[in-house]
Amino acid sequence: MNSPDPSPEPPPLEEQAYRRLRQALVEGTFAPGDKLSLRRVATALGTSPMPVRAALRRLAAEQALDITASGTAIVPRLTRAAFLELGEVRAALEPLALRLAVPQLDAATLEALEQLLAGHAGTRTGGKPEEFLRVDREFLFTLYRRAEAPLLLGMIESLWLRRGPLFWEARWMLMSRPAEQAHRHAQILEALRAGEGARAAEELETEIRDATAFLLKEIRFAGDAGAGPEGLPLLRPNR
Amino acid sequence: MNSPDPSPEPPPLEEQAYRRLRQALVEGTFAPGDKLSLRRVATALGTSPMPVRAALRRLAAEQALDITASGTAIVPRLTRAAFLELGEVRAALEPLALRLAVPQLDAATLEALEQLLAGHAGTRTGGKPEEFLRVDREFLFTLYRRAEAPLLLGMIESLWLRRGPLFWEARWMLMSRPAEQAHRHAQILEALRAGEGARAAEELETEIRDATAFLLKEIRFAGDAGAGPEGLPLLRPNR
């Protein structure tokens, strides 16, 4: 209907900076504990520090970044308690989004989910964890978007964003989880096809709890014994 | 322990602007639909537009304000669907916070809650809805803070902030609710004293759902029939 619109009204610089930083966060460009300096990021993006400042503070307000006492933005370094809390909140919000989405599901959406799952098994045997996790994420967010609950969707995205850097570091470990776990999405889809939204929501909640418990067991967190009191206490010993 | 610290290191202007705007939002200084212009607020606060811009965008990132296509910040005007969604999210998060708080409760906290409830009944008969609602809020947040879950607490505060302006307009109506409703906090406290955290959480959830349903029934929302397509569609006919 609408024309191709040859001048797509370029978004403000702050918006561009925000999106680039956000994607970099999800893609693991930054490691937990990294400091994001205004002028450094600004020169890297080719703008003045001004839009970068706005973007960084916006991400901080969304809990995707932390701000030190001196005002510098740093990539969050999750403690064990913080990660557990994050799992609890996810376990409360994401099944809610799923329940809200159930009445809105149509055949086309279910088919799209099916196709995502089909490709899923393929990428799993291949050695690309990023693709594997991306499909996982797409499966869930396809459902969450159907809830048509913008406030809730924004909160869930914020949670995933905060978890992003840690997930990136743990991506190899996540791939090595038992295959039974990988089929949980199939069970969710099956429950949705059967119209049992409540069961699907329960499946999702246990999946979130299992994944959280798995990472709590396998990963070193900030503040753990054996982790340096200052340096990067996560997967890799140093960098 | 810490000294009186005669120079309490005044917070940055952005932080001051943020707090003042936040409080004004809770206290109903602004009505839903009001436009908050950078320079207007800046001159009102006696600063340059710069800290105000940061504060407004921060509130917008927390979903406490909306941003129009032209970048102007406006006080959110909730639709019926948005308010219902807000209630659903509250019903998911706040009982969770309560459950997390249960293991941390001690006698002193329970006593403080008791005293809040005692003063509650008094303010209820008096004609001051603001005080009544403030005590209500304090009761719940005293519990939520005990959960020691900063992420969750921040999200709950964000939800209350978004609901703030509407609640302010509806404050007289909220006071007129059946007295039975007012005793729900007492029931929660009783369940907590008995160590039945699950029951307390259930009570809280039904309280949130009842309050949401009550307002959905009694209040005019944005987009309702009979509300002007543009103007302030809320309680007062115009201004």
Place this chain on the structure above:
DNA sequence: GCTCGCATTTCGTGATCACAATAGCATTGA
């Protein structure tokens, strides 16, 4: 070899300015 202290650099904050886009609003025309 290690630690402490100082100087230099870099940082975030906030003000001011230029600019383009927007929103109000009075005027004009039907």
Place this chain on the structure above:
DNA sequence: TCAATGCTATTGTGATCACGAAATGCGAGC
């Protein structure tokens, strides 16, 4: 009387600069 139109004031964006504080790196001394 009402709607379309043009102008004007105001808006948000973004760049640049000044300032004080924090962090960094280097050198001297133990």
